[in-house]
Amino acid sequence: MTVIDEMFSLKGRLALVTxxxxxxxxxxxxxxxxxxxxxxxxxxxxxxxxxxALAEVRDIGADAxxxxxxxxxxxxxRQAIQAMPEHPDIxxxxxxxxxxxxxxxxEEEEFDKEYAANVRASFTLCKAFLPKMVESRxxxxxxxxxxxxxxxxxxxxxxxSSKSAQTGMIMSIARTHSQYGITANSIxxxxxxxxxxxxxxxxxxxxxxxxxxxxAGFFGKPKDIAGTALLLASDAGxxxxxxxxxxxxxxxx
Numbered sequence: 001m002t003v004i005d006e007m008f009s010l011k012g013r014l015a016l017v018t019x020x021x022x023x024x025x026x027x028x029x030x031x032x033x034x035x036x037x038x039x040x041x042x043x044x045x046x047x048x049x050x051x052x053a054l055a056e057v058r059d060i061g062a063d064a065x066x067x068x069x070x071x072x073x074x075x076x077x078r079q080a081i082q083a084m085p086e087h088p089d090i091x092x093x094x095x096x097x098x099x100x101x102x103x104x105x106x107e108e109e110e111f112d113k114e115y116a117a118n119v120r121a122s123f124t125l126c127k128a129f130l131p132k133m134v135e136s137r138x139x140x141x142x143x144x145x146x147x148x149x150x151x152x153x154x155x156x157x158x159x160x161s162s163k164s165a166q167t168g169m170i171m172s173i174a175r176t177h178s179q180y181g182i183t184a185n186s187i188x189x190x191x192x193x194x195x196x197x198x199x200x201x202x203x204x205x206x207x208x209x210x211x212x213x214x215x216a217g218f219f220g221k222p223k224d225i226a227g228t229a230l231l232l233a234s235d236a237g238x239x240x241x242x243x244x245x246x247x248x249x250x251x252x253x
Contacts, residue, residue: 006235007234007235007236008035008230008231008234008235008236009035009036009234009235010032010035010036010037010090010230010233010234011035011036011037012036013032013036013037013038013089013090013233014037014038014039014040014086014087014088014089014090015029015032015037015038015039015040015088015089015090015091015092015233016039016040016042016067016088016090016091016092016125016129017029017032017039017040017041017042017092017094018042018071018092018093018094018095018121018125019042019043019094019095019096020039020041020042020043020053020092020094021041021042021043021047021049021050021052021053022049022053022194022195023192023194023195023196023222024094024144024189024192024194024222024225024226025041025042025092025094025095025144026041026053026056026222027221027222027223027225027226028092028094028222028225028226028229028230029041029053029057029064030056030057030060030226031223031226031227031229031230032090032229032230032233033057033060033061033062033064034060034062035230035233035234036062037062037090037233038062038063038064039057039062039063039064039065040064040065040066040067040084040088041053041054041057041064041065041066041067042066042067042068042069042095043066043068044068044069044070044071044095045068045070046068050066050068053066054066067080067083067084068080071095071116071117071121072097072113072116072117072121074116074120074124077121077124077125078124081124081125081128087128087129087132088129089129089132089133089136089138089139089140090139090140090142090233091125091126091129091139091140091141091142092142092143092144092229092233093121093122093125093126093141093142093143093144093166094144095117095121096114096117096118096144096159096162096163097113097114097117097118098114098156098158098159099114099158099159100153100155100156101155102154102155102157103157103158106157106158110158111158114158114159114162115158115162115165118159118162118163118165118166119162119165119166119169122143122166122169122170123169126141126169126173130173130177130182133177133180133181133182134177134180134182136181137180137181138181138182139177139180139181139182139183140182140183140184140232140233141170141173141182141183141184141185142184142185142186142187142229142232142233143166143167143170143184143185143186143187144186144187144189144225145163145164145166145167145186145187145188145189145244146159146160146163146188146189147188147189147190147191147246147248147251147252148160148163149163149164149167149188149244150188150246150252151213151251151252163188166186167186167188167244170184170185170186170242170244171184171186171242171244174241174242175242178241178242183232183237183238183240183241184241184242185232185237185240185241185242185243185244185245186243186244186245187225187228187229187232187244187245187247188244188245188246188247188248188252189220189224189225189247189248190214190219190220190246190247190248190249190251190252191210191214191219191220191248191249191251192219192220192221192222192224192225193219193220193221193222194222201219213251214248214249214250214251215249215250215251215253216249216250217249218249219249220247220248220249224247225247228245228247232245
């Protein structure tokens with residue numbers, strides 16, 4: 001094993017990646033498996049694409065399992081946590097929900113749903129898994145935020161605010177838990193070519209407008225976020241704590 005391999009190795013680690021049946025979460029789960037981690041994949045409910053993601057990770061040779069739970073359902077989330085035979089020492093808070101809608105059209109139910117998935121679930125998972133990290137004197141908490149924390153889309157007001165709230169919580173964990181060998185960071189993706197963005201990126205005029213706001217001149221891929229997550233999860237990123245890293249091609253500027 002080379003020095004670089006050692007720096008980025010996750011051998012012996014157990015990672016839970018929420019929302020990992022597709023897109024960014026799936027890319028992170030695959031990258032972690034390739035780095036030697038055992039992986040717990042997650043989706044809101046059983047589905048073929050979760051089975052496919054699990055098979056992809058296992059094909060790498062990794063020890064992988066899957067858990068299903070609607071993160072907006074507090075009781076279901078607690079039950080899923082209690083059912084886990086072992087708590088992870090790497091927690092990736094990737095799953096989220098969003099609704100494109102101007103502020104005046106938002107209903108309280110949608111507001112509650114987004115905050116339940118994007119903030120409350122993050123709180124519940126951190127509260128559950130931090131004690132094991134403290135006990136073992138090693139842990140990683142990685143939240144997937146959004147470029148909307150810098151440049152808020154007019155049609156994502158609640159999502160943007162929920163991601164800012166999530167990041168604030170991560171920064172607090174970074175400050176209070178680093179003494180136990182735990183780092184907590186956030187990654188803020190820009191526009192990434194995932195199935196969530198298929199509809200938006202199918203409009204040529206919309207694509208032209210969006211690219212005009214990205215200094216790099218192109219959209220990101222899930223692997224761009226996975227690479228950053230691997231850095232933060234591994235010993236190579238051990239001195240990165242309390243950071244909110246924009247992976248946006250410069251869109252946040």
